[in-house]
Amino acid sequence: MPKTFPTGLALILAAALSGCAMPGPQSPAAISAQDISRLEQRQQLLDAELSSLRGEFAELQAQMRSQQAQLQALGGRPGTEIDTRAGQITAHVQPIAPPTPPRAVAPAPSSATDTYLRAFSDYASGRYSQAIAGFERFLESFPDNEYAANAQFWIGECYYAQQDYEQAAAEFLKMAERHAQSGRTPDALFQAASAYQKLGREGQARQIIDLLRQRYPQSAAAQRNLEL
Template sequence: MQRLIALALTFLAASLTFGCVAATPSGDGRQLNQSLAQLAGSQEELAQKVERLQDNMVLLEARVFDQQAALDEMRQAMTAQKVTAVGQNAAMTGENTAPAGASAASQTPTEIYLKAFGDYASGRYNQAISGFETFLKVYPSNDYAGNAQYWLGECYYAQNNHVRAIEAFQKVVDDYPRAAKAPDALFRKAEALLKVNLPEQADLALLELRRLYPDSTAARKPLPAR
């Protein structure tokens, strides 16, 4: 009898142990899913922070360049005043001094781009539009061309010229589909379409964004409330 009781207790203990083991994976699975969800959210947040940091770095670089351009203009003005003074002195003394005919060197693509971006960052949208259009006309295959086309759209958007902004953003995808700003261009196009009361086309732009760039941060953004 005691042996039967012992066997029964052993069987009961084994059953309880098995039940605990069987229940554990379910709890661990929920915790794992929660951890994976948190990790995915953290990765998305990190990607957004990196993107904002990159934009801030470009903006800072543009502002530094803008300040440098202002200093260069001041230096050129001071040099011109010195040349004028020398010419006047030479005329007064009867000397035949040849004028200084050194022409300014053409700007590099980076200088044109940063100058245009500096104008955009400072709210000088017309100058920025002119600068970006010049850049795209002269250097359509440059590494910055896709970004230049995107910021051209942002200039029009800032001026509330949403029709031109839509055209500019779409051109990023058409001409520079591999550009880093291409996903953002489609999202901004969708926002601009909402501004001109075309919600259905905005939804189509968002669908195109998710189809072409499913892994982008822009593809996970919701459109503003309508």
């Protein structure tokens, strides 16, 4: 009785007898350039993903260090811990009583320099009334400041610019009386004489010019001419 073979096996034998080889796995030489390109692209994607994961890990480490620093700042309160498992950062802190609201603190007064510079900015911008108020505030708050003489001089200049020559002369003379050693005093005397000249009071103007040249003969103001 002839032997029978399973269908699959019979097909294999038939193929062998007919001289046809069964297809086997592709050899490395059979991989196409397109396959290699796809593999390279996939490798690049994997490298990029790995680089991103490394960046995320570094960021998690930085966050963990920040959390640890915050917990140390709390004074190592009992019950404070950090869980870093699987890259997760969580902080478990015991409840802390809300801080007491700080008491209202009065704003610190402006410094002498700030007050002076604000007033001078007003003068330079032509806001003479504001400048006068600022310089007077400066002199009231800081009468012994090194810029006190200058502040008094600029008050005179503000009134002079407003053509209030009477008040300007008074402010310049006040400056010359209180700050005789200031380098601006000769200019203050000259401006006082100029203000009196504007008022038509040439006698007073001449007296001040004579005083200027007597006390400060080497000053630039003493060399200036005032038509009297």
